[in-house]
Amino acid sequence: MGKRSFEILDVTLRDGSHAMKHAFTEEQVRETARGLDQAGVTYFEVTHGDGLGGSSLQYGLSAVDELKLIEAAVEECKSSQVSVLLLPGIGVKEDLQEAVKVGAKMVRVATHVTEADVAAQHIALGRELGLKTIGFLMMAHMAPVEKIVEQGKLFESYGAEVVYVTDSAGYLLPHEVKERIAALKNELTCEVGFHGHNNLSMAMANTIAAVQAGATYIDGSLRCLGAGSGNTQTEVMVAVLERLGYNTGIDLYKIMDVANDVVAKYMHRPQEVTGSSLIMGYSGVYSSFLLHTQAAAQKFGVDERDILVELGKMKAVGGQEDLIYDVAQRFALKKSSLV
Numbered sequence: 001m002g003k004r005s006f007e008i009l010d011v012t013l014r015d016g017s018h019a020m021k022h023a024f025t026e027e028q029v030r031e032t033a034r035g036l037d038q039a040g041v042t043y044f045e046v047t048h049g050d051g052l053g054g055s056s057l058q059y060g061l062s063a064v065d066e067l068k069l070i071e072a073a074v075e076e077c078k079s080s081q082v083s084v085l086l087l088p089g090i091g092v093k094e095d096l097q098e099a100v101k102v103g104a105k106m107v108r109v110a111t112h113v114t115e116a117d118v119a120a121q122h123i124a125l126g127r128e129l130g131l132k133t134i135g136f137l138m139m140a141h142m143a144p145v146e147k148i149v150e151q152g153k154l155f156e157s158y159g160a161e162v163v164y165v166t167d168s169a170g171y172l173l174p175h176e177v178k179e180r181i182a183a184l185k186n187e188l189t190c191e192v193g194f195h196g197h198n199n200l201s202m203a204m205a206n207t208i209a210a211v212q213a214g215a216t217y218i219d220g221s222l223r224c225l226g227a228g229s230g231n232t233q234t235e236v237m238v239a240v241l242e243r244l245g246y247n248t249g250i251d252l253y254k255i256m257d258v259a260n261d262v263v264a265k266y267m268h269r270p271q272e273v274t275g276s277s278l279i280m281g282y283s284g285v286y287s288s289f290l291l292h293t294q295a296a297a298q299k300f301g302v303d304e305r306d307i308l309v310e311l312g313k314m315k316a317v318g319g320q321e322d323l324i325y326d327v328a329q330r331f332a333l334k335k336s337s338l339v
């Protein structure tokens, strides 16, 4: 098949966990893992949507222990390798050691875009454990290009082999992705990656911009299964990038088969750009807040778009899920004082 132009890393079994309310079954994971492996994906990610240790009241309880799911995915693979996500503070170093015992071969250590310094020990541990180790700068729209370069350099100095620009809110436009990726490519010696969300229908355009600016790791999910409107659609990305003349190393029919015959069957709903996810992209809100916001809006009888616009103004970041309920309650009180 020749040398791949870049790695397409599939996040269906991790970012998709948000859309599945963290209720993946072992059988769903096994079937998806088998399909990804047969299609020729080098790496795919499995954990709770908020990474190792994410199962909690704050983020949502997992239906099945993530270590069991990681182990099941590993067992299904002949050549693909399983990655885990780790947000320092949500997951701890012991969680990573346990994931390695069941077969994880890659770790992506994720921090808010201005907080790379909290990842030093976790990145060092990833390298010590012999894992492919990646730094993941979330909410990348919230920092100017120079800040992203500064934070990327920190990740690289701790040992990250790839630094990601992560458009957690699906807010970035192609020219903004291009300038961020190009700046990291210029200033870092390690590889650069891109992870997109489709809240403004820009995920594919942003992915193309990232690749053209030099990204060599790009994320996607099957049928877009992910937080908010989901991610760049893996199987479509394969077709588009092959059309552009790149070698993805992935079999198009096989990746389509796992998307349509496996993932489409268990998705709770199609991944669409809805009123709420559109507002997330427009206001720069963390995509993982979607289902929490819908639940809060329902509980307090308020419009979920108002909550999201307010969270955007407050510049709320991952980990502040409790704010969603505060804001919803505030709107409900305001509404009741008006009647």
Ligand SMILES: C[C@H](O)CC(=O)C(=O)O
Residues within 6 Å of the ligand: 015, 049, 050, 051, 087, 110, 138, 139, 166, 167, 168, 169, 195, 227, 287, 288, 318
């Ligand atoms: C914990 C988040 O879901 C990580 C991610 O995929 C993003 O920020 O986007």
Ligand SMILES: [Mn+2]
Residues within 6 Å of the ligand: 015, 168, 195, 196, 197, 226, 227, 287
């Ligand atoms: Mn994501």
